[in-house]
Amino acid sequence: MEKREEEESKAPLLEPCRAAEHNATGDGGLGRRLVGENRRLWAVAGPSICTRFSTFGIAVISQAFIGHIGATQLAAYALVSTVLMRFSNGILLGMASALETLCGQSYGAKQYHMMGISLQRSWIILTGCAVLMLPIFVFTEPLLVFIGQDPVISAVAGTISLWYIPVMFACVFSFTLQMYLQAQSKNMIITYLAFVSLGVHLFLSWLLTVRLNLGLDGIMTSMVIAMWIPVFGQLIFVFCGGCPLTWTGFSSVALTDLVPVLRLSLSSGVMLCLELWYNTILVLLTGYMKNAEVALHALSICLNINGWEMMISVGFLSAIGVRVANELGAGNARRAKFAIINVVATSFSIGLVFFIFFLFFRGKLSYIFTTSEEVAAAVASLSPLLAFSILLNSVQPVLSGVAIGAGWQSIVAYVNITTYYLIGIPVGAILGYVFGYHVKGVWVGMLLGTLIQTIVLVFITIRTDWDKQVEVTQERLKRWYITDGNKGKPDSRGSP
Structure with missing residues (x-):
């Protein structure tokens, strides 16, 4: 009995039909692996989006x-x-x-x-x-x-x-x-x-x-x-x-x-708050400018259009978080890496299509939200920045999802503080107010912060030893999950 319990305690906690997954994504040709991975990806990403x-x-x-x-x-x-x-x-x-x-x-x-x-x-x-x-x-x-x-x-x-x-x-x-x-x-x-x-x-x-x-x-x-x-x-x-x-x-x-x-x-909210509040600073800084009504009107239209496309990327964020967590928990470093490459390529391709679309249409979409010619002209002027924001946002949230799946929230929080609040916002304020580029200058600074953050996350993802991450994940599962013998009982450590 003791030997059996010891064997069970050493077994991985997540067993999501590994034999079937091995046949679908572990071996075989690239096409078969892509079909299997995308089936799993869209099963989560589709409803989420x-x-x-x-x-x-x-x-x-x-x-x-x-x-x-x-x-x-x-x-x-x-x-x-x-x-x-x-x-x-x-x-x-x-x-x-x-x-x-x-x-x-x-x-x-x-x-x-x-x-x-x-x-x-x-x-x-x-x-x-x-x-x-x-x-x-x-x-x-x-x-x-x-x-x-x-x-x-x-x-x-x-x-x-x-x-x-x-x-x-x-x-x-x-x-x-x-x-x-x-x-x-x-x-x-x-x-x-x-x-x-x-x-x-x-x-x-x-x-x-x-x-x-x-x-x-x-x-x-x-x-x-x-x-x-x-x-x-x-x-x-x-x-x-x-x-x-x-x-x-x-x-x-x-x-x-x-x-x-x-x-x-509280600790789980730090990373997300830092990202969600970033665009809030952009709106607040715009509110202090001359002719703030038109600037805020045009900026809110651009941010809402950007938000629509972001829903796709955030859906992929949820999906890759699940995929990476599942594969690391199952001990599959190779399939975790394949899932990351697949979702980044998929999201970036969609972002590239929207990038071209908004460069082509520029301010024409603004008439959905307003009848003001002045606001529409302001939106058209901001459209190139909107297009580049959409392109960057097709990759950055996905990489944040990878971090969530791997348990790197604290690392990304530090990256966000540095790139967003020590680089992006100060540069945007200087360009907008000191050099007189107004809302464009503020937005360029914010884009710079997002670009640097994306580059850092790409570097971290590429340099990660995913086999080591499998070991870290297995140790974390043993530490956090309650064993079969404790079912129905509180954790003895008194923590969730």
């Missing part, structure tokens, strides 16, 4: 309708959505990403009941965090005026920020439920609900603004409803038997050991 397109579409639809109300309203919406919501979402999504580790750990160790407990702990922690951020949304107008933003734009932004409070609390449940369900490969329910909410938002925005003439209030009402639809849908799915193994009801155990979970949540 669709979900992100639908969710991001809610914000873009709102911007499109607001853009036809007035330039001041659109500039205010750009400030709130790009600055305040990006700030809060960076914190909430980053902290919710700890649930990926916790649920993945429990699911891999077959301690399914712990996934529901981890979900409840995340709800407690993220709700508390959202409550602490409430004053920022309540006092948005005086805060923006205090930091030098236009008073007229700040007044409208203060109204929009109050509407965003229920949206923020919807994100608490939406982020955590998505990660809880994805850990069980229940991706399609998330995708279906995201498309339903997108369709509802499009219809309600038209009904409340075009037919009923409710203006800004109508659009924000529609957004609140659309953001809560996936939450209620996922809760019904979970509570009504969609996850019979992992959801066993509410438990008082969720109220214990919150400090270690909080610590993990």
